[in-house]
Amino acid sequence: MFKSLWIFAVTFAGVGLAAGADSGPSEKDEAPAALKAYAAMNYTQADKLAKQIPDTPEGQLVSGLCDLYDRSHQNIARGQQTLSKLFYNDKTPLDCRAEAGVALGRTIQLMKERRGLYGAAADRYDHIKIFDTVRQLAPDSRYDRDAFFYLMRERLEDPRRSDAAFKELEDYFRNFKGDRNLLPPLHLLAEYEYIRLRRDYKSAARHLMEGYEIGFANPNENRSGLFRLAFLYYKKLNDKPMAVKYFNEYLTRYPYSGLAVVAKRFQQELEEDGAKK
Amino acid sequence: MKQKMDDVQHAGKFQKVGIVLAIAFYILSVIMVIRNYGGMSVMFDPDTKVITIAHWQLEDGFREGINAAIAEYEKAKAAEGVKVKVRQVAVPVRGYPQWYLTQLIGGEPADVLEITGSSDILNQYFTPLSPYIGEPNPWNKGTPLQDMSWRESFADDMLSALDTAYSEFFAVCTFMHTTRVYVNLDLFEEATGKKQLPETLSEWLEDCKKMREYGIKTERPIIPIGVRGFDKGTLGQLFNNYNSQLNTDLSDTGSPYGFGVMPGELFRQINSGELDKKRLLEPVEIVTEIGQYFADGFPAIDLEQTKYLFFSGNVGFFIDGTWNAFSMINNAPFRVGVIQIPMLDQGHPLGAKAFGRITELGSGISGRFGIPKKTKHFDLALDFLRFLTSWKVNQLVMVDHCKWMSSLKEVQYEGIMKTFEPVNNTSHTAISSPFSATGSLSTRLTLQRLENSIINRPADPMQYFWDDYLSVRPQLIDEVEEASRGILRNLWSMDGTRSALSVGVAISAPQSLNAKLYQMRSNINLEGIVSRFRAADGNVTLVEEMKKLEEYGKNGN
Numbered sequence: 001m002f003k004s005l006w007i008f009a010v011t012f013a014g015v016g017l018a019a020g021a022d023s024g025p026s027e028k029d030e031a032p033a034a035l036k037a038y039a040a041m042n043y044t045q046a047d048k049l050a051k052q053i054p055d056t057p058e059g060q061l062v063s064g065l066c067d068l069y070d071r072s073h074q075n076i077a078r079g080q081q082t083l084s085k086l087f088y089n090d091k092t093p094l095d096c097r098a099e100a101g102v103a104l105g106r107t108i109q110l111m112k113e114r115r116g117l118y119g120a121a122a123d124r125y126d127h128i129k130i131f132d133t134v135r136q137l138a139p140d141s142r143y144d145r146d147a148f149f150y151l152m153r154e155r156l157e158d159p160r161r162s163d164a165a166f167k168e169l170e171d172y173f174r175n176f177k178g179d180r181n182l183l184p185p186l187h188l189l190a191e192y193e194y195i196r197l198r199r200d201y202k203s204a205a206r207h208l209m210e211g212y213e214i215g216f217a218n219p220n221e222n223r224s225g226l227f228r229l230a231f232l233y234y235k236k237l238n239d240k241p242m243a244v245k246y247f248n249e250y251l252t253r254y255p256y257s258g259l260a261v262v263a264k265r266f267q268q269e270l271e272e273d274g275a276k277k
Numbered sequence: 278m279k280q281k282m283d284d285v286q287h288a289g290k291f292q293k294v295g296i297v298l299a300i301a302f303y304i305l306s307v308i309m310v311i312r313n314y315g316g317m318s319v320m321f322d323p324d325t326k327v328i329t330i331a332h333w334q335l336e337d338g339f340r341e342g343i344n345a346a347i348a349e350y351e352k353a354k355a356a357e358g359v360k361v362k363v364r365q366v367a368v369p370v371r372g373y374p375q376w377y378l379t380q381l382i383g384g385e386p387a388d389v390l391e392i393t394g395s396s397d398i399l400n401q402y403f404t405p406l407s408p409y410i411g412e413p414n415p416w417n418k419g420t421p422l423q424d425m426s427w428r429e430s431f432a433d434d435m436l437s438a439l440d441t442a443y444s445e446f447f448a449v450c451t452f453m454h455t456t457r458v459y460v461n462l463d464l465f466e467e468a469t470g471k472k473q474l475p476e477t478l479s480e481w482l483e484d485c486k487k488m489r490e491y492g493i494k495t496e497r498p499i500i501p502i503g504v505r506g507f508d509k510g511t512l513g514q515l516f517n518n519y520n521s522q523l524n525t526d527l528s529d530t531g532s533p534y535g536f537g538v539m540p541g542e543l544f545r546q547i548n549s550g551e552l553d554k555k556r557l558l559e560p561v562e563i564v565t566e567i568g569q570y571f572a573d574g575f576p577a578i579d580l581e582q583t584k585y586l587f588f589s590g591n592v593g594f595f596i597d598g599t600w601n602a603f604s605m606i607n608n609a610p611f612r613v614g615v616i617q618i619p620m621l622d623q624g625h626p627l628g629a630k631a632f633g634r635i636t637e638l639g640s641g642i643s644g645r646f647g648i649p650k651k652t653k654h655f656d657l658a659l660d661f662l663r664f665l666t667s668w669k670v671n672q673l674v675m676v677d678h679c680k681w682m683s684s685l686k687e688v689q690y691e692g693i694m695k696t697f698e699p700v701n702n703t704s705h706t707a708i709s710s711p712f713s714a715t716g717s718l719s720t721r722l723t724l725q726r727l728e729n730s731i732i733n734r735p736a737d738p739m740q741y742f743w744d745d746y747l748s749v750r751p752q753l754i755d756e757v758e759e760a761s762r763g764i765l766r767n768l769w770s771m772d773g774t775r776s777a778l779s780v781g782v783a784i785s786a787p788q789s790l791n792a793k794l795y796q797m798r799s800n801i802n803l804e805g806i807v808s809r810f811r812a813a814d815g816n817v818t819l820v821e822e823m824k825k826l827e828e829y830g831k832n833g834n
Binding site: 035036038039040041042061062065068069071095099102103106107110113114142143146149153181182184185188189192195196199216217218219220221223224227228231232235254256257258259260261262264265268 | 432433434435436439529534535536636639640686705707765775776777783784795796797798800801804805807808811
């Protein structure tokens with residue numbers, strides 16, 4: 001009696017969860033509730049819903065991702081196995097396949113970076129090949145951007161391949177045909193790595209400017225990036241007109257920020273310097 | 278027999294009392310339920326919607342301010358033909374986290390809640406506000422903020438409200454605070470014979486000296502400076518303030534990546550002889566010097582005790598945030614003045630190279646309120662939150678009632694509140710000390726070291742501090758290395774966020790608002806990953822340079 005009531009309750013709870021996750025007028029009508037719950041980072045609910053559709057690519061994707069990222073029920077080996085099956089299956093829909101590839105590649109990469117913790121557990125997979133395949137499958141997409149982002153960091157780290165990696169980075173920006181709004185995080189990475197590895201402030205400022213002109217998504221990054229841009233032009237590149245331009249822009253956009261007083265001081269120094277000449 | 282009759286009569290009386298009490302409590306319960314539900318008008322009017330706002334701010338004026346806002350809101354909605362009742366629940370801060378979690382887990386939380394707790398809790402229980410912050414706040418019509426988006430209307434452009442772990446705004450901020458020194462004017466004037474309050478460190482130390490002498494002369498237990506010694510909060514405030522006044526120029530060269538300082542880079546400069554380590558140690562000497570005017574046994578005195586001592590009239594200066602200003606000024610049985618932490622001046626032996634005051638713009642913005650996912654009236658809760666953070670109403674609550682500063686732009690302050698305003702008549706900004714900024718252990722040990730320096734009064738406080746720093750170097754390196762491992766763990770979680778947001782884009786209609794929001798959050802997440810790379814690389818440099826630091830008097834002098 002108790003058992004049948006329990007099954008009844010769980011069934012209705014599942015229906016309720018699915019109905020709750022289905023709301024949202026602008027979402028694709030056909031998207032399974034498991035995907036919606038996963039997108040909302042409600043891993044427990046997503047995993048429950050995915051188990052109701054175990055034979056679908058969406059269900060397998062969500063199950064695999066929850067195994068990787070749900071810290072309360074983490075099972076990395078099983079998650080990677082599920083995702084690799086999806087990824088290496090040509091019939092898997094592109095979105096599922098590409099996402100499975102990026103998540104699989106990234107977790108393998110992170111495990112290889114932490115051999116002290118994970119040992120050789122991820123050595124059976126080649127994350128570079130996986131990332132490259134994702135990029136070929138969905139060129140100029142967000143999957144491509146994400147895979148390239150992670151690959152680039154690793155390639156730049158290797159001193160033997162660093163020159164080639166910087167060239168690859170520039171080629172990527174030059175040849176990118178997708179939505180340019182995807183690029184600011186990559187520009188931010190490029191700015192950072194040019195300074196860290198080469199103290200190349202000219203290339204760093206160029207990337208920071210390009211990222212800023214498109215617009216960083218994090219308002220904090222947009223604000224500090226603008227100040228940094230003006231600062232690099234002033235103190236590192238001695239390009240005073242550009243420094244004045246961006247300090248002016250900073251003061252117009254962020255007059256209440258803590259750095260506004262510093263921007264005013266630098267602006268004044270630049271004006272005094274100009275007046276002396 | 279008579280005895281039995283008496284017993285029966287007594288029992289009957291007790292039964293009657295019991296019944297009367299039961300009925301009384303039942304009636305009281307009904308009244309309380311009706312009251313809590315919103316009153317008779319709500320109980321008997323099904324069209325009236327009830328929302329609740331809950332918080333832990335029990336300071337003077339806050340609840341009265343919220344009540345005033347509620348009255349305005351109910352009136353404004355009634356004019357629109359919408360019947361609304363807003364309830365306010367204030368819970369003491371000590372019990373708030375438990376109460377708050379119980380509310381959230383129980384599934385029937387208040388509709389507008391002051392938030393606390395981890396990012397995971399916020400993500401699980403609170404509504405993401407990013408879809409709404411780009412729109413103007415409709416309650417700002419006809420005000421200086423009417424052309425700004427809701428986000429832009431905040432003094433910090435809502436940066437303090439951004440949850441970087443989930444790249445989302447789960448709340449908005451409602452007030453702003455700064456740190457000030459409260460002065461017992463009666464005691465000050467009696468002891469120093471002056472009316473002019475100290476502006477510089479030299480004047481302040483001189484006034485403290487006179488107060489101490491006055492205490493000895495009048496046989497009163499005068500404490501020149503009252504501090505929060507138990508949590509060492511004041512020590513940290515003084516150390517950071519004077520470190521910034523002395524070393525703010527290091528921001529120009531303290532990081533290869535731009536403006537600001539990185540602890541590893543400062544230590545590299547010390548190790549290579551480019552920077553004199555004494556520059557970083559001078560604030561220790563200043564705090565030690567100020568510390569001689571604290572109470573004996575100050576490490577055992579907490580905030581409430583210090584307030585009590587201040588109200589008793591025996592404390593000259595009391596350093597604390599402006600959240601206590603109203604109660605300090607109103608409740609003290611003497612006149613209270615408010616000043617900024619005095620400025621390091623040319624007259625002080627260490628003041629020759631000081632840069633003066635440091636800006637406070639953009640800091641201290643807090644009081645975050647969010648809307649739980651389980652609210653039954655989301656639209657109304659959002660509307661009320663917008664109302665509360667609109668230009669006129671936020672000033673009504675914060676400025677008029679609490680004497681707190683608003684979190685919004687374009688707010689003018691008058692009278693005593695002028696002294697609370699963030700310092701902006703300077704061209705310098707705060708910097709952190711490499712001794713205290715490498716982790717919570719480094720902060721704790723720095724404060725402990727400062728406290729010991731004040732108590733033990735070593736001949737050379739700077740050498741004492743440096744030697745002690747080197748003696749705990751292995752633990753500090755362990756802490757940095759653990760932080761680096763934490764960053765790697767965090768990178769795994771951030772990839773989980775990337776994956777979820779990528780799925781979000783995939784399931785949203787192309788070019789829809791949802792798709793754009795998921796994409797924006799995805800970019801925020803990746804931008805955050807770059808900052809984690811920066812932090813991890815910075816930690817590697819930091820550990821390398823910490824290992825190279827040598828004894829006092831060797832390198833970097």
